Amino acid sequence: MALTTTGLWPQYTYIVPDIYTKAKMRLVGLGMYAPRGLITNDFFAAISTSLGSSRSAKDLERATGLETRRVRASTLNLCRQIAGADAPGLIDDPEAPAEESLVDMAVIAAQRALASAGRDASEIDTILAASSSDNEAFPTIAGLVQLRLGCRPVRASTLKGACACDTEIFQMAAEVLAASTARLVLIIAAESLLANATHLLDWKTSSLFGEGASAFLLERSDSEEDETYIINGYDARHAAILCYQTPLRTEAAAMAAIDHEILHMYQKGKMEEVNRLLAQYMVGYMSMNGKRVYREAPRAMAECVDVLCRHAQLDPDDLTHIIAHQANSRILQRVGEVLISEYQWPESTSTKIADHFRYYGNLSNASIGMALVESLRKGNLHEGEWMALPAAGGGMHYGAWLLRYHGLKHVEEAIRDA
Incomplete structure (x- = not known):
């Protein structure tokens, strides 16, 4: 397999073929x-449903092919801080370091x-x-x-x-x-x-x-x-299809305030406001x-x-x-x-x-x-x-x-x- 029959490279959209x-x-x-900590689809199904976009664990599995995620104990703790201590789909490994x-x-x-x-x-x-x-x-x-x-x-x-x-x-x-x-x-x-x-x-x-x-x-x-x-x-x-801006020190206070407001609104059940804030404020968070x-x-x-x-x-x-x-x-x-x-x-x-x-x-x-x-x-x-x-x-x-x-x-x- 080499060049095409015309002696030219195919019409690639992205790659520059001669720089390798x-x-x-x-x-x-x-x-x-x-x-060895696990997050199952049940966790994100609960999150999506509470935010007004009802999804089941099976829906998420069909859409992505994903069943579980391997995560650290600190990440499981973060999930509970945001979604509540009784949030479903969070499985600890008792031997994992804190x-x-x-x-x-x-x-x-x-x-x-x-x-x-x-x-x-x-x-x-x-x-x-x-x-x-x-x-x-x-x-x-x-x-x-x-x-x-x-x-x-x-x-x-x-x-x-x-x-x-x-x-x-x-x-x-x-x-x-x-x-x-x-x-x-x-x-x-x-x-x-x-x-x-x-x-x-x-x-x-x-x-x-x-x-x-x-x-x-x-x-x-x-x-x-x-x-x-x-x-x-x-x-x-x-x-623009997949980007992430690392927050600067000058933005840290504003980011912390927005985080606090998002969590407060979520805990109060004001899901429209949560969705608005997530869509509006992206510094420090991936956008895809x-x-x-x-x-x-x-x-x-x-x-x-x-x-x-x-x-x-x-x-x-x-x-x-x-x-x-x-x-x-x-x-x-x-x-x-x-x-x-x-x-x-x-x-x-x-x-x-x-x-x-x-x-x-x-x-x-x-x-x-x-x-x-x-x-x-x-x-x-x-x-x-x-x-x-x-x-x-x-x-x-x-x-x-x-x-x-x-x-x-x-x-x-x-x-x-x-």
Whole structure:
């Protein structure tokens, strides 16, 4: 598979096909961590119904493919503070720590990735992190993980942005390994959009998200078997479909006052006023147009997968897995539909789409790592298989990584869930 029969690229909407990275690197370590507290659809069904948009738990499951979300104890407490101590659908893990930070989750995921590769933290040459929901301005998540793991004081950089920062970091890692003396790069992502970037009462958005972290260990290679292809793009013309403004210090007092008023109105049963405030005041909260996300994000991800396979001259039949950002089950299936209808991929493409969204929710930049671990748990990944890892997120940002899977030294460490 290469260019079209006319010798030209297809008419892509988003991707610039000739700006990509080709490198030799191998995925040698993988880990993820998800807290064990649960929020079921019953919680958001109760919220939606109280706000005048009656939904059942089954309605929410049909719309998203989501059944539960893994969350921290502090997030369950936040839910009870807003919706009441007797709110349904909130399930505690008695052994969960009362306070658990994004860095705590990232460290566990990184430790599992190192253990799965049989490597030591002292071998890491570069740390790259991503988050769309942390509040660590400096030291950054990357720097704090470096400290907690006991790494050398090597480069530690953090990208902040929505759900495609992980594909951006894959490309950065490839370029670091190809252009520097670094041989081993640790990638980490930790997320809590549910608690940190959405308002829980904005249930159409907040109900999609869970919490967790993932980590990848990438090693420079000289083997032709480890040729990988990575591409990213950004199109701010579509920013309005999914955006988030971090509040400034000067806005903190106003935001706290609005929060207090929203909660007061909700507790008083003045739901029209709650809906008005949620729609009017968005600084500090994510804003999402679900219909446009469904239309645009799958197309961007499909273009990234198609163009990388053309660069690699890889026939679609030889791509075994498409393990995409786990945004929504309907969006995942739509990626396959776009590849089939727009780029003449075979009908079997839809069977290659990994969907592990149901029990975790959208983990933003940590979701591809989670989906890879779940694919390993199910025994779906095998030596030498090609897989594409696409993502799209707010901004609008999109990208993908095309690589072969070559196994892990200690796969049991990667699939740990305790």
